[in-house]
Amino acid sequence: MSEKNDDLKKVVNQALAEQKVPHVKLDKMKPSTVDIDKLTKPSKETHQEYWGKGLTFLAIILIILLVVSIIGFVGEHGLATFFSDHVNIIHFLTSTNWDPTQGENHVGALAMIVTSFLVTLISALIAAPFAIAVALFMTEYSSKRSAKFLQSVTELLVGIPSVVYGFLGLTIIVPTIRNVFGGTGFGILAATLVLFVMVLPTITSLTVDALKAVPTELRNSSAALGATRWQTIYHVILRASTSRILTAIIFGMARAFGEALAVQMVIGNAVLMPYNLVSPSATLTSQLTSQMGNTVMGTLPNNALWSLALLLLLMSLLFNFLVHLIGKKGKK
Amino acid sequence: MHAKRNDKIATVFIYIFVAIVICILAGILGEILITGLPHLSWHFLSSSASSFQAGGGVRDQLFNSVYLLILTIAISLPIALGAAIYLSEYAKDNWITNTIRTSIEILSSLPSIVVGLFGYLLFVIQFNLGFSIISGALALTFFNLPILTSNIEQALEGVPQSQREAGQALGLSNWKTIRGIVLPAALPGILTGIVLSAGRVFGEAAALIYTAGQSGSTIDYSNWNAFSPTSFLNVMRPAETLAVHIWKVNTEGIIPDATIVSAATSALLVIVVIIFNFGARALGNMLYRKLTASNTK
Amino acid sequence: MDDLKKEPTYIKTFSSDELALSTKNLSVLYGGTIQKLFNVSLGFKKNAITALIGASGSGKSTFLRSLNRMNDKVATVKGNIIFHGLDVNKPNINVYELRKNIGMVFQKPNPFPKSIRENITYTLKADGQKDKQKLDQIVEESLRAAALWDEVKDKLDKSALALSGGQQQRLCIARAIALKPEILLLDEPASALDPVSTAKLEDTLKQLRSRYTMVMVTHNMQQASRISEYTAFFHLGHVLEYDVTSNVFTNPKGRITEKYIQGSFG
Ligand SMILES: Nc1ncnc2c1ncn2[C@@H]1O[C@H](COP(=O)(O)OP(=O)(O)O)[C@@H](O)[C@H]1O
Ligand SMILES: [Mg+2]
Numbered sequence: 001m002s003e004k005n006d007d008l009k010k011v012v013n014q015a016l017a018e019q020k021v022p023h024v025k026l027d028k029m030k031p032s033t034v035d036i037d038k039l040t041k042p043s044k045e046t047h048q049e050y051w052g053k054g055l056t057f058l059a060i061i062l063i064i065l066l067v068v069s070i071i072g073f074v075g076e077h078g079l080a081t082f083f084s085d086h087v088n089i090i091h092f093l094t095s096t097n098w099d100p101t102q103g104e105n106h107v108g109a110l111a112m113i114v115t116s117f118l119v120t121l122i123s124a125l126i127a128a129p130f131a132i133a134v135a136l137f138m139t140e141y142s143s144k145r146s147a148k149f150l151q152s153v154t155e156l157l158v159g160i161p162s163v164v165y166g167f168l169g170l171t172i173i174v175p176t177i178r179n180v181f182g183g184t185g186f187g188i189l190a191a192t193l194v195l196f197v198m199v200l201p202t203i204t205s206l207t208v209d210a211l212k213a214v215p216t217e218l219r220n221s222s223a224a225l226g227a228t229r230w231q232t233i234y235h236v237i238l239r240a241s242t243s244r245i246l247t248a249i250i251f252g253m254a255r256a257f258g259e260a261l262a263v264q265m266v267i268g269n270a271v272l273m274p275y276n277l278v279s280p281s282a283t284l285t286s287q288l289t290s291q292m293g294n295t296v297m298g299t300l301p302n303n304a305l306w307s308l309a310l311l312l313l314l315m316s317l318l319f320n321f322l323v324h325l326i327g328k329k330g331k332k
Numbered sequence: 333m334h335a336k337r338n339d340k341i342a343t344v345f346i347y348i349f350v351a352i353v354i355c356i357l358a359g360i361l362g363e364i365l366i367t368g369l370p371h372l373s374w375h376f377l378s379s380s381a382s383s384f385q386a387g388g389g390v391r392d393q394l395f396n397s398v399y400l401l402i403l404t405i406a407i408s409l410p411i412a413l414g415a416a417i418y419l420s421e422y423a424k425d426n427w428i429t430n431t432i433r434t435s436i437e438i439l440s441s442l443p444s445i446v447v448g449l450f451g452y453l454l455f456v457i458q459f460n461l462g463f464s465i466i467s468g469a470l471a472l473t474f475f476n477l478p479i480l481t482s483n484i485e486q487a488l489e490g491v492p493q494s495q496r497e498a499g500q501a502l503g504l505s506n507w508k509t510i511r512g513i514v515l516p517a518a519l520p521g522i523l524t525g526i527v528l529s530a531g532r533v534f535g536e537a538a539a540l541i542y543t544a545g546q547s548g549s550t551i552d553y554s555n556w557n558a559f560s561p562t563s564f565l566n567v568m569r570p571a572e573t574l575a576v577h578i579w580k581v582n583t584e585g586i587i588p589d590a591t592i593v594s595a596a597t598s599a600l601l602v603i604v605v606i607i608f609n610f611g612a613r614a615l616g617n618m619l620y621r622k623l624t625a626s627n628t629k
Numbered sequence: 630m631d632d633l634k635k636e637p638t639y640i641k642t643f644s645s646d647e648l649a650l651s652t653k654n655l656s657v658l659y660g661g662t663i664q665k666l667f668n669v670s671l672g673f674k675k676n677a678i679t680a681l682i683g684a685s686g687s688g689k690s691t692f693l694r695s696l697n698r699m700n701d702k703v704a705t706v707k708g709n710i711i712f713h714g715l716d717v718n719k720p721n722i723n724v725y726e727l728r729k730n731i732g733m734v735f736q737k738p739n740p741f742p743k744s745i746r747e748n749i750t751y752t753l754k755a756d757g758q759k760d761k762q763k764l765d766q767i768v769e770e771s772l773r774a775a776a777l778w779d780e781v782k783d784k785l786d787k788s789a790l791a792l793s794g795g796q797q798q799r800l801c802i803a804r805a806i807a808l809k810p811e812i813l814l815l816d817e818p819a820s821a822l823d824p825v826s827t828a829k830l831e832d833t834l835k836q837l838r839s840r841y842t843m844v845m846v847t848h849n850m851q852q853a854s855r856i857s858e859y860t861a862f863f864h865l866g867h868v869l870e871y872d873v874t875s876n877v878f879t880n881p882k883g884r885i886t887e888k889y890i891q892g893s894f895g
Contacts, residue, residue, distance in 0.1 A: 008878070008879065008890070008891065009879045011851070011854075012854045012875060012878045012879050013875070013879075015851055015854035015855045016854055016855075016874065016875055029770045029771055029773070029774035029806055029809070029840070030809070030840045031809050031810060031811040031840065031841065032809040034712075034713050034730050034811060035726075036713050036714075036715055038723065038726045039712075039713075039715060039717065039722055039723055039726050039727055039730075040715070040721055040722060040723065041723060042723060043723055043725055043726055044505075044757075045503065045504065045505035045508065045723075045725035045726075046505070046723060046725070048505040048507040048508055049505045049506060049507055051507065052417075052422075052505070052506065052507025052510065052511075053418075053422055053506075053507070055414055056414040056415065056417045056418035056421075056422060057414075057418055057422070058414065059410070059411045059412075059413070059414025059415040059418065060414070060415050060418050060419075060432055062411055062415075063411070063415055063432075063435060063436060063439065063477060063478075063481070064431075064432065064435050066439065066474060066477070067435040067436075067438055067439050068435075069450075069454070070439075070442065070446070070447070070450045070474075073450055073453055073454065074446065074449070074450060074453075077453065129349065130349050130352065130353050133345070133346045133349035133350060133353075134349065134350055134353050136346055137346055137347075137349075137350045141343075141346065152609070152610075153357055153361075155609060156361075156605065156606060156609055157357060157360070159528075159531050159532065159535070159605045159608070159609055160360075160535070160601075160602055160605060161534075161535025161536065161537065161575050161578075161601050161605070162535075162537070162538070163535070163537045163575045163576075163578040163579045163598075163601075164364065164535070164575075164578065164598045164601055164602060166578075166579070166582070167578055167582060167594045167595075167598055168360060168363060168364070168598075170582055171591060171594075171595075172363065197356060197360065200353065200356075227335075228335045228336060228338070228339035229339055229342075229343070230335075230338055230339040230341075230342035230343070231335055231338075231339070233342070234342075254441055257443070258441075258442070258443025258444070258445070258446070259443070260443065260444070260445035260538040261445075261537050261538050261541075261579050264583070265579065265582055265583060285443060285445050288445055288449065289445060289538070289541070290583075292449060292452070292542055293542065297457060306449075309445075309446055309449055312443055312445070312446055313442065313446055316438070316441050316442050316443060316446070317438065319441060320434075320437060320438055320441050492739075494735060494737055494739040495739060495741065495742075497699065497735060497739065498735070498739040498740075498741065498801070499741075500699065500728065501697065501699060501728055501732065501733035501735070501805075502728065502729070502732070502752045502804065502805065502808065503725045503726065503727075503728040503729035503752065503756075503808065504725070504752060504755055505725060508755055512751065512755070513741055513751075516742070517742055
């Protein structure tokens with residue numbers, strides 16, 4: 001013990017001895033005298049801080065105001081159907097009788113609601129397995145380079161304007177359906193296929209993010225246990241990323257549900273309860289798109305359309321809520 | 333061995349799915365470019381649209397799209413920048429911040445037709461601006477704000493905390509640190525974000541059909557008086573963009589060459605999107621290299 | 630906890646005209662409830678280097694960052710910090726002015742992604758200094774003071790990020806000195822540097838000692854004994870010993886200090 005102490009002392013003393021200041025002429029740099037007064041007074045910086053914080057918060061206020069007024073305006077006009085025009089809300093949600101120019105007993109939106117849900121669900125459900133397969137391919141199977149290439153293509157496809165998808169649907173999908181099934185070719189099937197192509201890149205790129213978030217150790221330890229690649233994918237990777245993949249699918253559904261022009265171009269725009277997939281139909285968005293210009297502000301037909309818009313808005317809030325819910329569950 | 337067999341089957345299935353998707357993707361891009369490009373001539377780009385005959389171009393639509401894009405970015409950038417700075421630099425972790433973030437998420441998930449209809453209600457009707465470029469630019473701003481804000485916020489968050497501490501420890505205000513040090517460092521990311529969102533704005537139609545309108549007025553490109561009704565700079569005139577044009581000629585179907593016009597316009601839009609997409613990355617990388625230029629000795 | 634109460638402690642004190650900066654019962658809480666620093670009362674002697682040592686997580690950085698109010702946003706800091714007779718831990722204090730008088734250098738060199746010259750002039754310009762000649766003069770003097778001038782005088786307009794880690798750290802010192810502070814706070818300034826750069830940095834600090842009061846966190850005992858006159862030992866948010874460096878290292882009062890020092894010199 002004491003021997004060790006002596007050693008230590010030697011080391012320390014030697015170090016201390018080295019402390020003498022090296023012989024250098026110090027330059028002119030030296031502290032300025034402290035101005036105590038300045039320390040308790042606001043300065044230029046204090047004002048900058050007020051300005052900066054104030055200005056940026058103003059931007060935030062603008063955005064919040066915007067969101068509130070969107071919900072407020074759409075809500076006000078959408079609810080006018082029920083409060084000023086006295087349409088029964090049960091009737092609105094359950095009747096398929098849509099002809100608002102005929103008065104309050106002809107404002108049933110069920111056909112459009114059902115069609116909206118149908119095209120959304122079918123397109124997302126078809127797209128999901130494809131998206132997951134492509135995402136798995138990109139993260140688990142392919143080389144880095146081809147994954148990167150696929151990723152850029154996916155991003156590009158997310159960015160293609162929806163009218164372009166609608167136009168392609170109109171020139172490729174609709175004629176094909178017409179040839180195969182007869183009829184006009186317009187309808188739920190055409191809309192679903194267009195939406196499938198549109199949500200596919202959305203779901204794919206979000207699923208890729210989900211799969212990438214799975215820690216590599218999980219993969220390695222599973223592989224080390226002798227699992228096949230598919231076993232690792234099925235039991236480890238997909239399980240660990242389930243909630244985020246679900247979120248990806250919901251994002252895809254939200255996009256499909258809210259898509260207006262591409263759907264409107266291929267669905268045929270007839271407010272009818274869908275009795276098959278290849279007859280003309282209408283979604284909430286397609287009806288809004290094609291009719292809003294044909295009605296007069298403040299009249300029942302116009303308010304009824306705003307009720308459809310309100311329904312769309314509420315659905316988008318619901319999708320948002322679901323994403324949060326799943327996100328919270330996934331964290332536990 | 334079940335496991336081995338399942339693994340094989342799964343692999344085959346995944347490859348089949350991927351092959352199908354690649355065929356679809358290639359088909360889409362190929363179809364657009366192959367049918368569109370041949371018609372994408374200088375004549376097409378430089379002549380005005382025809383209302384019922386074949387052979388019209390998209391000169392005005394192209395100009396309107398660019399003009400709307402510029403106005404939209406000009407209006408939304410300061411707001412998005414402010415909001416992003418607040419969120420990444422000032423916001424504390426509390427319920428107010430959560431409310432703000434939720435609001436922005438809601439805005440970003442609203443269908444663009446709803447945003448457009450709101451713009452219609454507020455600007456076209458309430459403020460009596462009519463179908464006009466300014467109404468359209470404001471609607472596009474609403475559509476653009478959330479995505480631009482979060483793009484910029486991400487770019488700001490990519491700047492290391494140590495840079496902010498350096499500024500603060502030197503007695504700079506947060507604001508000065510942000511403006512002088514954080515923002516320049518985040519510039520590559522911010523520009524990438526702007527260009528990416530510009531691609532979205534350029535192709536948007538649903539938010540425009542009831543705000544900027546579905547038809548154009550006569551435009552005089554030599555009239556620089558922005559208050560004259562015929563001036564190309566006038567923001568009060570109705571303006572149809574490229575994306576709206578595609579929708580319009582297909583749903584109205586008056587011009588006989590609607591398919592050709594749409595194909596060419598689609599190709600034009602897709603090319604612009606491609607340029608924006610790759611341009612954004614290239615620009616970001618270039619600026620990044622310039623900023624961190626550690627001229628190797 | 631009880632162990633700590635029984636532990637003999639020694640806290641050196643100075644007469645008030647010897648002091649550059651002192652704290653009284655400084656406590657720091659993170660998240661409003663998690664206390665990581667307990668009633669630390671230390672005085673720092675003018676124109677001397679004081680080393681803060683202790684295991685990682687013992688609160689050295691927490692303490693140091695409180696001194697120039699860098700913890701304002703992340704933590705609650707209670708107690709007094711006396712600077713020129715003024716309690717600078719009060720809300721009415723202009724923290725920006727305070728930080729100009731109490732400079733700070735961090736563990737990882739953090740020069741701005743600007744040129745070497747701009748790294749120094751940026752804050753001066755923000756302060757209103759516009760005279761080009763004056764700026765050039767300050768650039769040269771502060772780089773000389775940080776013993777960096779000879780190495781960079783030909784590339785003042787090159788990016789600071791092209792410098793080596795050690796040069797960057799000395800640039801950070803020059804940048805702080807350019808504001809003419811009285812006190813420099815250094816948080817493990819050499820821990821990211823190689824031995825040669827470390828030696829150069831230590832030389833620089835020794836040269837600066839006659840004019841600046843420096844408080845330096847270090848986990849390197851040799852370094853503390855090489856350059857510091859006083860040393861404070863932190864343990865779990867408490868200061869157990871504060872004395873002349875040789876006393877702390879060769880004649881510690883408490884067993885925890887002794888064990889730590891022997892362990893670290895190893
Ligand atoms: N920003 C922070 N939030 C919460 N806890 C922190 C924060 N910074 C430091 N701590 C905690 O305070 C204690 C002291 O940390 P620190 O002062 O960094 O120690 P040292 O510098 O001595 O290594 C540690 O337990 C650390 O986890
Ligand atoms: Mg530390």
